[in-house]
Each structure stands twice: as C-alpha cells, then as structure tokens.
Amino acid sequence: MPKTSKAPRTRIQKEKSGQILEAALEVFSNFGFRGSTLDQIAEAAGLSKPNLLYYFDSKEAIHAKLLEQLLENWLHPLRAMKAEGNAVEEIIGYVRRKLEMARDYPRESRLFANEILQGAPRIHGQISGPLKQLVDEKSVVIERWISAGTIAPTDPHHLIFSIWAMTQHYADFDVQVQAVLGERADRRFDDALAFLSNLFRNALSPRAF
Amino acid sequence: MPKTSKAPRTRIQKEKSGQILEAALEVFSNFGFRGSTLDQIAEAAGLSKPNLLYYFDSKEAIHAKLLEQLLENWLHPLRAMKAEGNAVEEIIGYVRRKLEMARDYPRESRLFANEILQGAPRIHGQISGPLKQLVDEKSVVIERWISAGTIAPTDPHHLIFSIWAMTQHYADFDVQVQAVLGERADRRFDDALAFLSNLFRNALSPRAF
DNA sequence: ATTTTTTATGATCGTTTGGTCAGAAATGAC
DNA sequence: GTCATTTCTGACCAAACGATCATAAAAAAT
Numbered sequence: 001m002p003k004t005s006k007a008p009r010t011r012i013q014k015e016k017s018g019q020i021l022e023a024a025l026e027v028f029s030n031f032g033f034r035g036s037t038l039d040q041i042a043e044a045a046g047l048s049k050p051n052l053l054y055y056f057d058s059k060e061a062i063h064a065k066l067l068e069q070l071l072e073n074w075l076h077p078l079r080a081m082k083a084e085g086n087a088v089e090e091i092i093g094y095v096r097r098k099l100e101m102a103r104d105y106p107r108e109s110r111l112f113a114n115e116i117l118q119g120a121p122r123i124h125g126q127i128s129g130p131l132k133q134l135v136d137e138k139s140v141v142i143e144r145w146i147s148a149g150t151i152a153p154t155d156p157h158h159l160i161f162s163i164w165a166m167t168q169h170y171a172d173f174d175v176q177v178q179a180v181l182g183e184r185a186d187r188r189f190d191d192a193l194a195f196l197s198n199l200f201r202n203a204l205s206p207r208a209f
Numbered sequence: 210m211p212k213t214s215k216a217p218r219t220r221i222q223k224e225k226s227g228q229i230l231e232a233a234l235e236v237f238s239n240f241g242f243r244g245s246t247l248d249q250i251a252e253a254a255g256l257s258k259p260n261l262l263y264y265f266d267s268k269e270a271i272h273a274k275l276l277e278q279l280l281e282n283w284l285h286p287l288r289a290m291k292a293e294g295n296a297v298e299e300i301i302g303y304v305r306r307k308l309e310m311a312r313d314y315p316r317e318s319r320l321f322a323n324e325i326l327q328g329a330p331r332i333h334g335q336i337s338g339p340l341k342q343l344v345d346e347k348s349v350v351i352e353r354w355i356s357a358g359t360i361a362p363t364d365p366h367h368l369i370f371s372i373w374a375m376t377q378h379y380a381d382f383d384v385q386v387q388a389v390l391g392e393r394a395d396r397r398f399d400d401a402l403a404f405l406s407n408l409f410r411n412a413l414s415p416r417a418f
Numbered sequence: 419a420t421t422t423t424t425t426a427t428g429a430t431c432g433t434t435t436g437g438t439c440a441g442a443a444a445t446g447a448c
Numbered sequence: 449g450t451c452a453t454t455t456c457t458g459a460c461c462a463a464a465c466g467a468t469c470a471t472a473a474a475a476a477a478t
Contacts, residue, residue: 012445012455031327034244038436050438051456059436110326113381117319117326118240120384128388135389152411157390158404162375165382169374172322175329179337180344181366195367202361203412221425221475247466259468260426268466 017055019045021069024062029107032114033063064122067115070108071126075134077101078160083141087150088204091142095163095196102171103189109171135160151204166196226264228254230278233271238316241323242272273331276324279317280335284343286310287369292350296359297413300351304372304405311380312398318380344369360413375405 023045027036038059042049056062077097081090102109120127139156146153170177170192178185232254236245247268251258265271286306290299311318329336348365355362379386379401387394 010445010454016455032241032244032323035241035327037434039434048457049436050458053437054455113322113326114241116382116385117322118244120388124384124388127385131385132389132391154407155400155404157393158401159408161378161386161389161401162404162408165374165378166371169370173325173370173374175333176325176336176340177370179329179333180341180370182341184366191364192367192370195364195371198363199368199371199408199412202416203408219424219476225425246464248464257427258466259428262467263425263427 013055016047016051019047020052020055020062021066025066025107025111028063028066029110029114032118033059066111067123070112071123073108074112075131078134078138081138081141083144087145087148088201091151091159091163091204092197092200095167095200096193098163098167099170099189099193099196102167102169106171106174109168113168113172149206152206154204163200222264225256225260228256229261229264229271230275234275234316234320237272237275238319238323241327242268275320276332279321280332282317283321284340287343287347290347290350292353296354296357297410300360300368300372300413301406301409304376304409305402307372307376308379308398308402308405311376311378315380315383318377322377322381358415361415363413372409 024041026044027040038049042052081094142156145151181188233250235253236249247258251261290303351365354360
C-alpha cells in the first residue's frame, strides 16, 4: 500500500510517480496550483484520477513534492559562483548558468514564480532560511571583490536580485518576450546572453581614474 | 437594469462598482483568477455575492475590466521616454518611473504577472499589438542614441526587457526580496533605485577610447 | 403620496472538484 | 499453478463554486 509518503520502491512505483510529477509540472506551471485540476494532471499523465491518488495522498502532496525537487536544484547556480575566480567572469558565469536554467527548465521557473507571486505560503521558510543565508554569504564574497577593486562598487544583494529578475524573466514572461520580439524570437536566449554579458561587464568592470 | 456592460451611470453604480473592482484587484492579485472566488471578492467589497453579479455579468467580466484599466496606464512610463532629452538620463528616468509604479501599484503589477505567467490568454492581442509597436518605436529612438554616441551600443529590445524585469521584480517577488533583505527590507525601494541608476549609468554611459 | 425604477438578497440550481471505496485486474513470489 | 500483494478503476460523495431567479427593500421620479 504505497501512498508515496515513503520513497518509491518498486519499478512500477518509480515509473508511475515519475509520470505523475512530470505531468503535474506541466500543468501546475501553466495554470498555477488552484488553476490546475487532478483531472488535467491525470489526463496528461495517462492515468486515471483515482490512480493518481493511489500514488500521492492529495493534490497538495504532488505540488509539495514538485517544490521540494525544485528547491534542491534552485540554488546550484549561485553556489557555483566562487570567490577564487576572476570577479567579473564569475558573475557573468552565474548569469549564464541562470539564463540556461530559464531556457532549459522554464516550467520549474514558472512554478517557482507562481509560488512567490502568491506570497510563498508553502516555501517561506526556505526563502528566509537557506536562500537568505546563501545570498548573505555570496554578498560577502562580492563585497570582498569590491574592496579588492576587481569590480566596481555596487549593492551585492540588489545585484543578485537583478540577475534573478533578468534571467527568470525570459522563462516567466516568455510569451511577452516572444510577442514583442516577433521574428527575432527564436534567437532570444542567445541575444539575451550577449546583452546581459555586455551589460554586466560594462557595469561591473572597475573604472580607471 | 445595469449589469455594467455600459459605463456606470448613477451615483450608486459608480460607488459600488468601484468597491467591487478595488476588492477584486486585492483578491485577484493575491490568488490569481482561478484561485479567487466570488465569495472572497464579495466579502472584501462588503457586498453580497448576488449583488456583485448585479453590477458585473460574471467573474470573468470583473477580471476583464481590471485588465482593461491596467493596460490603460501600463505603457505610460515608456511613452514618457523622450528622444529629445539626455539619453542616459531619459533611460534612468524610465527606470525610476517604472520602479515607482512597482512600489505604488504592486497589485496591478502582480495582476499583470499572473496573466502573463499563464500565457496571457486574455491580453495576447494587446501584447503583440500596441505593446510591441511601442517597444519597436522606442527601440528606434535608442538605436539613434547609439548611432549618435550618446549611449554605449546595446540591444534596445533586451534593454527594455531588462528594465521591465528588474523593476517589476520588486513588486512581483516582494515577499522574496523582503525575506532575503531581512532588516534592510524597509529601505528596499530606495536602495533599488540607487542600485539600478548606478547599474544603468555605468553600463550605458559611452566609453572614451 | 403614489408609481416607477433601481438596488439588493435568500434560496437554490447545475457543475466542477478533490477525494473515497469496494472490488477487479495485474503482478510477483513460491 | 496457486496464492498473496500490488496496482488500477468505475461509481460515488460532499463541499465549493459560479450563476440564476423571484421577490423584497430602497431610491428616484412624478
């Protein structure tokens, strides 16, 4: 009797719960939690609705599992920004990794955006805990770069916010980006990387006096 | 028999439909369209549910009216960016106006974000029509500034995207911004304006060779 | 003061939705 | 091949929800 409170054990449990989470990600990221129905998810997963609830206790439980998986990987790009490297290149590298996540995992980005937009009721602890801690740590690194004169003075927290905002924008507001760009839309991620690299290089490279 | 397909006429109609739209903005911006119920809106407006539907044909109609009002003002800050002024200051002025909108009208920003996140089903025409047209026009202005050498070369469309992303971030992701900033949160809009002004000034000021 | 029009509501309806349950079908162990 | 366990489903339920309607209360017009 599964009801996946514990990790999937059998081959079938792994397969089916994987299908369900994949389908749920597709549906939740497009319609939000309240806007999605178990019937939609069941249809997308190719399973019956009662069968969903054989593997997960509730709609909430599916959503919670998705958020849990998401948060595992969400901080990796920022963690990979190392104090040892060249400052400007480390920051631009972070921008690149975050933009690649927006390109390759837009559904995860929209799931996250939906959650924050509604006030982050289910992940507020993760935000004010581990996320804040990581940002504070990396802000110290950036402060040191500024003191060492390897990047121009700037507010580290808001610098990180600006990177989040601009990269996630290409996932969360993709419809608008594509509509405004028109025929140039297919190159949008390459163009965005070029633009953002240029923007931050110009803004952050230390000035000669 | 109102059913506000036509504009409110009497004093009572103006008052009540105003109350309803105010309440609906509060609710829709927090929970999204599907996540909001007529009972919530009725409660927030201090009216009975059938009374809501006396003034508006449906839940959809309330939402549509809100989006219509929003789109009226949404483009003003960009329209106000004039080719005649100093290039860098015109762009920073646009950033400032957009950030002030995020600060003073966060509910409108979240309503818009919710709509775009779900694929802009109701306002796609506005995006690919008037919005795209305005962005294309202003991109020409920016191109001319670049040709004239008054700002550094950059991609005008993506420059505008980056301004949207960074300013709206402070409304749409306010929960996250506040949680990460901690005790500095109360100064977040002032700090953001200082950061963004500095960022764009550094990035856009033309370089000497 | 009377009539007409506007505004408001309690009761209720049909659907949708998340979730349950008894039992059938499939799978795996021996 | 038999039996036990896991997997799956059709039928169903209660609550929530958007919407309607007949009618009452309030406001405005005469």
